[in-house]
Amino acid sequence: MIVAERKTIPELIDILQGHKNVLVLGCGTCVTVCLAGGEREVSIIASALRIASRTQNLDFKVSELTIERQCDNIFIEQAAEAIDKSDAVLSLGCGAGVQAIAERYPRKPVYAGLNTKFLGILEERGIWTEKCAACGACVLHEYGGICPVTRCAKHMLNGPCGGSKEDRCEVNPDRPCAWQLIYQRLKSIGQLQKLEQVTMPKNWGPSLSGGPRTIIRDDHRI
Numbered sequence: 613m614i615v616a617e618r619k620t621i622p623e624l625i626d627i628l629q630g631h632k633n634v635l636v637l638g639c640g641t642c643v644t645v646c647l648a649g650g651e652r653e654v655s656i657i658a659s660a661l662r663i664a665s666r667t668q669n670l671d672f673k674v675s676e677l678t679i680e681r682q683c684d685n686i687f688i689e690q691a692a693e694a695i696d697k698s699d700a701v702l703s704l705g706c707g708a709g710v711q712a713i714a715e716r717y718p719r720k721p722v723y724a725g726l727n728t729k730f731l732g733i734l735e736e737r738g739i740w741t742e743k744c745a746a747c748g749a750c751v752l753h754e755y756g757g758i759c760p761v762t763r764c765a766k767h768m769l770n771g772p773c774g775g776s777k778e779d780r781c782e783v784n785p786d787r788p789c790a791w792q793l794i795y796q797r798l799k800s801i802g803q804l805q806k807l808e809q810v811t812m813p814k815n816w817g818p819s820l821s822g823g824p825r826t827i828i829r830d831d832h833r834i
């Protein structure tokens with residue numbers, strides 16, 4: 613899922629300077645699961661902004677709404693009335709959601725209330741970790757399902773850098789060496805021979821390095 617975290621209230625107040633009627637708009641999908649932008653967080657942020665408005669004489673009204681997905685026009689439609697009534701939208705969606713709303717409402721200021729961080733999973737209660745950098749050409753099948761692009765600090769594709777101590781990464785000793793994990797995983801599934809092959813340099817063309825990406829499915833186009 614997409615993992616994000618909330619901006620601070622002082623940051624949000626700064627962003628919203630000059631607006632009188634702000635809609636805090638949540639998203640009910642990834643950012644709800646990672647406790648950054650769902651109905652509960654919308655309520656917390658809206659309440660904090662109302663308190664700040666009163667105590668700091670900022671004089672703005674705050675309304676709140678959460679839709680199922682901000683990155684999908686069908687669901688954005690459900691927020692049409694609330695967006696029309698506001699003079700600015702504070703989106704608690706991921707960066708894609710914020711931009712989808714802004715594209716749909718070219719005359720309405722739309723602001724990001726979250727910092728979108730990465731594609732990851734809930735590792736344990738309260739801890740999310742990055743698992744995928746969306747490189748556009750997945751090589752997980754070569755590495756026992758453990759991504760060296762994301763989980764190795766040096767993105768090593770042909771074995772470890774040699775700097776790990778015990779099983780810890782030399783760049784960040786709080787994290788295990790990805791290559792230790794890859795070795796153990798390939799061993800446990802009987803595919804250690806994969807490490808004998810030399811991996812050619814990765815084609816980064818399909819990654820973000822090649823510019824913004826688009827997927828076109830002709831079989832789904834009308």
Ligand code: SF4
Nearest residue numbers: 744745747750751759
């Ligand atoms: S190889 Fe690329 S697509 Fe696959 S998990 Fe790693 S970053 Fe994500």
Ligand code: SF4
Nearest residue numbers: 764773781782789790
């Ligand atoms: S110690 Fe392991 S995870 Fe860290 S940079 Fe080196 S190979 Fe990558």
